Amino acid sequence: MNKLFLLAAIFVSASASTFAQSDDYNKNEYYVGYSNQQVENGERRGFNGFEAAYVRNFHRYFGAKADFSAAYFRETTTSGNVTSKERRSIYNFLGGVQVKDNTSEARLKPFGHLLVGAGYTRNRFLCPNCLIPDLKITDTGFAAAVGGGLDIRLSEKVNLRAIQVDYNPVRANGRTLDNVRLGIGVSFK
Secondary structure (H helix, E strand, C coil): CHHHHHHHHHHHHHHHHHHHHHCCECCEEEEEEEEEEEEECCCEEEEEEEEEEEEEECCCCEEEEEEEEEEEEEEEEEECCEEEEEEEEEEEEEEEEEEECCECCCCEEEEEEEEEEEEEEEEEEECCCCCCCCEEEEEEEEEEEEEEEEEEECCCCEEEEEEEEEEEEEEECCEEEEEEEEEEEEEEC
């Protein structure tokens, strides 16, 4: 009976230390970085911008993520005496779940996320030399981001986001844009 009691005491002690260790993870994470979106709009074009995100980790491996990104495309075309300007932008307002080993000791931290929300697109066409008025088309629709990346620990509080790749469909103007979002940046604890 004493051996059974001793075995139970060891089991309870080991369990308590395991739960104490599982609490040693980063609770909050902030990310900011450069974003390049390959936007499919009849042809694939590169939009440049930024991304910012916040993750509240409720477990060592799981967290709730809020994500905002903005990307812009500008092009000026001249044909004879006529100059036209194209200004496009795309904004993502997303939230969802991130899976990542958030322990403080890990050096390489691969992650994956599934985010859903809204995408806002704005297309503006300007032709100062033309007789037609400026054209502005905006739309808001469903958006998502499915992907992941790799963070590398630089210090106790700072990680380098070496790469992030997302499939980023955005519903706009009656069709789905099959976009790819690439990112690099820094995350803070």
